[in-house]
Amino acid sequence: MSISIEQLLLIGALLLLSSILASKTSGRLGVPSLLLFMGVGMLAGTDGLDIIDFQDARLAQFLGIIALIFILFSGGMDTRMESVRPVLLRGLSLSTIGVLLTALIVGISVPLFTALSWKEGLLLGAIISSTDAAAVFTILRSKGMGLKGNLRETLELESGSNDPMAYFLTTAMLSLLTNVETSTWSLVPMFFMQMGVGALMGWGMGVLTTRVINRIKLDFDGLYPVLLLAMVLLTFAATDVVGGNGFLAVYIAGIILGNDDFIHKKSLIRFYDGQAWLMQIVMFLTLGLLVNPTDIVPVIGAGVGISFVLIFLARPLAVFISLLPFGVSRARRVMISWVGLRGAVPIIFATYPLVAGLENASLIFNIVFFIVLTSVILQGTTLPLMAKWLDLERPESARPPSPYDLEISTELRGELRRLYVPLGSPAVGKTMIALHFPLGVLATRIERGGIHIFPSGTTRIEPEDRITVITARPRDLLSLTRRWGMSYLPPEVGTAPRNEDGRLAEDVIG
Numbered sequence: 001m002s003i004s005i006e007q008l009l010l011i012g013a014l015l016l017l018s019s020i021l022a023s024k025t026s027g028r029l030g031v032p033s034l035l036l037f038m039g040v041g042m043l044a045g046t047d048g049l050d051i052i053d054f055q056d057a058r059l060a061q062f063l064g065i066i067a068l069i070f071i072l073f074s075g076g077m078d079t080r081m082e083s084v085r086p087v088l089l090r091g092l093s094l095s096t097i098g099v100l101l102t103a104l105i106v107g108i109s110v111p112l113f114t115a116l117s118w119k120e121g122l123l124l125g126a127i128i129s130s131t132d133a134a135a136v137f138t139i140l141r142s143k144g145m146g147l148k149g150n151l152r153e154t155l156e157l158e159s160g161s162n163d164p165m166a167y168f169l170t171t172a173m174l175s176l177l178t179n180v181e182t183s184t185w186s187l188v189p190m191f192f193m194q195m196g197v198g199a200l201m202g203w204g205m206g207v208l209t210t211r212v213i214n215r216i217k218l219d220f221d222g223l224y225p226v227l228l229l230a231m232v233l234l235t236f237a238a239t240d241v242v243g244g245n246g247f248l249a250v251y252i253a254g255i256i257l258g259n260d261d262f263i264h265k266k267s268l269i270r271f272y273d274g275q276a277w278l279m280q281i282v283m284f285l286t287l288g289l290l291v292n293p294t295d296i297v298p299v300i301g302a303g304v305g306i307s308f309v310l311i312f313l314a315r316p317l318a319v320f321i322s323l324l325p326f327g328v329s330r331a332r333r334v335m336i337s338w339v340g341l342r343g344a345v346p347i348i349f350a351t352y353p354l355v356a357g358l359e360n361a362s363l364i365f366n367i368v369f370f371i372v373l374t375s376v377i378l379q380g381t382t383l384p385l386m387a388k389w390l391d392l393e394r395p396e397s398a399r400p401p402s403p404y405d406l407e408i409s410t411e412l413r414g415e416l417r418r419l420y421v422p423l424g425s426p427a428v429g430k431t432m433i434a435l436h437f438p439l440g441v442l443a444t445r446i447e448r449g450g451i452h453i454f455p456s457g458t459t460r461i462e463p464e465d466r467i468t469v470i471t472a473r474p475r476d477l478l479s480l481t482r483r484w485g486m487s488y489l490p491p492e493v494g495t496a497p498r499n500e501d502g503r504l505a506e507d508v509i510g
Contacts, residue, residue, distance in 0.1 A: 041288020054289040057354035064348030067279035074276035076254020090326045091157030098322040099165040103129040105314035113305040126169035132343025164248035197244030205235040206256025263457035303370030315340040331390040342375040418489040421465040427484035433457035438476040
């Protein structure tokens with residue numbers, strides 16, 4: 001049956017709407033909404049209502065890669081360095097050593113349940129070695145609960161940084177299977193090359209992107225998201241061309257941007273958060289269309305066995321060994337083990353053998369799909385119970401949503417302060433974004449020559465400006481005022497600039 005462009009757009013819109021509406025029930029069912037997105041795709045596929053006949057693994061892989069780029073970049077921008085710094089080493093240990101151990105243990109067990117060779121088993125282990133903690137937080141938020149201590153930060157760091165390692169292992173095992181000249185030992189320098197170049201390119205492109213956004217001065221604000229889109233894709237592609245890990249580069253570039261100041265930062269972060277959700281929905285819908293449920297039935301036995309090894313042996317061992325040097329309590333290690341849900345990334349990586357034309361690629365794809373379903377259903381629905389059983393549940397403190405929320409409402413909490421810019425201040429001539437206001441400090445107004453200006457990131461500072469800021473922690477302003485030679489101007493003192501302790505500004509600046 002041929003479908004016109006208009007009909008295709010109609011079907012696409014209905015699938016998106018169905019996926020979003022299905023997500024409303026995910027909290028009540030206790031399963032990630034992304035699993036329901038995939039269910040919508042399966043329902044529309046050939047084994048369902050037969051609306052769309054989609055069997056293009058290469059196109060599915062392409063869409064999956066694009067989606068993963070945006071998901072990792074958005075996750076990087078949402079990562080606050082001050083919160084992950086205390087758990088940096090343990091998170092990196094989980095995302096490297098933990099992923100490797102998971103792949104090895106699962107890979108060794110695969111020939112016990114299937115007719116796959118040990119190399120194909122290690123390929124399957126590599127494909128399912130990364131976790132999807134984003135699905136975990138969807139469940140926890142829907143239940144109105146959090147996790148004690150810094151478990152959340154650990155899991156967020158692991159989930160954001162373990163996909164590059166799984167990607168390396170997957171491509172490395174594919175190379176061993178498809179190229180007889182590739183030796184196991186050649187993978188060691190390949191690993192350091194990919195990770196080293198990926199990290200350096202991510203850092204460099206993150207810094208470059210920040211400077212480009214702040215200095216390019218586009219005439220239309222609507223072009224800034226397009227500019228950032230181009231820089232993100234450039235980061236991934238350029239890193240891959242020079243032999244680095246593009247996924248790692250994109251994630252690190254996102255972290256660099258998210259922890260720096262750039263023009264339209266809040267709106268761009270919100271825009272790419274929405275893009276990440278769109279990409280996840282499209283990715284799961286596509287993967288749902290690609291899967292034929294009738295092909296899953298023959299692999300149920302093998303899938304159950306491998307899922308058991310993954311959930312109850314490989315993941316716990318990998319977590320316990322990876323966290324040995326860090327003194328993490330037994331209860332927290334058990335919780336981290338149980339949070340190791342598998343999501344869309346393993347299914348995306350499972351398309352690589354299909355595209356490469358591997359002999360048992362379809363078998364590997366179907367087993368991976370079944371393992372992901374098993375992990376999400378078994379672990380996803382029992383997460384709140386596990387947190388309560390281990391006494392790691394913490395109620396989430398969140399204010400009730402208001403229909404009148406402004407974009408800056410979460411920042412307008414604290415004390416009003418006025419900063420005075422004297423003639424000799426090095427801030428004169430600088431843009432607001434170049435001042436690098438501390439996190440949680442919001443400039444709301446500039447008094448200049450009797451008029452009031454509502455500043456943006458490109459507003460330039462002039463002598464004798466009086467900048468009104470809001471901050472919950474006034475002491476955070478000390479480094480700012482010292483760096484730029486500013487002083488405090490209390491509202492009750494009129495126009496005479498004084499320091500916070502009451503001394504005249506000249507006593508401080510002079």
